[in-house]
Amino acid sequence: MRKRKFLLPTAVVLFAAALLLVILHPWDRGPSGPVVVCLDAGHGGTAAGAEFEGRLEKDDNLKMALRVRDLLESSGCELKVVLTRTDDSSVELQERCDIATEKDATMFVSLHRTSGGGAGVETWTVAKPTDGDTALAKAIQTRLVGVGVSSDRDVRNGTAENPNGNYYVLEHTEGIPGCLVELGFIDSAEDNALLDEHFEEYAAAIADGILYAAGLK
Numbered sequence: 136m137r138k139r140k141f142l143l144p145t146a147v148v149l150f151a152a153a154l155l156l157v158i159l160h161p162w163d164r165g166p167s168g169p170v171v172v173c174l175d176a177g178h179g180g181t182a183a184g185a186e187f188e189g190r191l192e193k194d195d196n197l198k199m200a201l202r203v204r205d206l207l208e209s210s211g212c213e214l215k216v217v218l219t220r221t222d223d224s225s226v227e228l229q230e231r232c233d234i235a236t237e238k239d240a241t242m243f244v245s246l247h248r249t250s251g252g253g254a255g256v257e258t259w260t261v262a263k264p265t266d267g268d269t270a271l272a273k274a275i276q277t278r279l280v281g282v283g284v285s286s287d288r289d290v291r292n293g294t295a296e297n298p299n300g301n302y303y304v305l306e307h308t309e310g311i312p313g314c315l316v317e318l319g320f321i322d323s324a325e326d327n328a329l330l331d332e333h334f335e336e337y338a339a340a341i342a343d344g345i346l347y348a349a350g351l352k
Contacts, residue, residue: 170214170349172207173240173311175304176200177247180225185250187322192248193223195330199246199318199338206342212351232307242271242349243313244341245304248321249295255286255326259315261301262293267312267348268305275316275344282336285325288317312348316341 176196178184184192197220204216217238219231235243249257258276260268272290280287294300305313318337319326330337346352 168241169239170212170242170351171238171240172214172216172242172244172345172349173219173235173238173308174200174204174216175219175231175235175243175245177245177315179220179223182225185248185321187250187327190321190327192250192321195248195318195321196246197221197223199334199341202334202338203244203246203341203345206338207345210342210346210351212346212349214346214349214351228303229307231304235308235311240308240311242345243304243308243311244271244275244345245302245313245315246341247315247317248319249317250320250322252322253286253288253320254323255288256280256284256319257288257317258290259294259302259305259317260290260292260313261305262299264292265312268314271312271345271348272314274348275314275341278340278344279316279318279337282333282340283329284319285323285329290314 178193178196182193184196186192200218201221204218207214207216217234217240219234220226256276256279258272260272269290276290292298294302302315305315319330321327343352
């Protein structure tokens with residue numbers, strides 16, 4: 136009888152401890168529902184984007200988006216990936232936003248190259264980002280920098296022209312954590328060489344950042 140008096144309290148304590156671990160475990164980084172990642176390959180079709188010595192931004196964007204999709208889908212994690220384009224077709228800005236909304240995206244990542252005589256990788260959020268926007272942008276930027284970039288231009292808010300403005304695809308996917316990644320300057324020989332040499336590592340960095348921000352890694 137004496138043993139039985141101690142067994143019940145012990146079981147209760149163990150159950151309470153296990154419950155506490157479940158409550159406190161940081162598994163809530165991502166959304167509560169299914170994870171749906173929308174990858175937006177910037178430009179396309181008649182919109183070439185930035186150009187340099189025959190190299191077109193739209194081609195780099197699409198190649199990266201397709202590879203990141205493949206890595207996400209082969210990650211073994213429970214998620215769905217949708218793309219705003221899968222080939223060299225013209226897609227209007229609003230159409231890209233509509234795709235994300237209609238597919239119930241829980242994350243939106245737009246892939247680009249920039250130009251203008253600078254160098255380095257940067258990731259943009261809206262001017263007034265949510266915690267989700269910032270977490271996603273930082274997760275991707277940190278991992279890209281870890282691969283190796285000519286310059287860490289950090290996570291930035293707004294647009295290159297206006298810190299109080301927003302890139303269209305980010306502003307019109309409001310409510311969906313999102314960011315716009317500038318994978319180096321297309322008019323920088325060093326940035327182009329780094330992207331080409333470490334293409335697979337860059338793609339893996341973006342995919343890994345997405346999985347981490349979604350709470351899947």
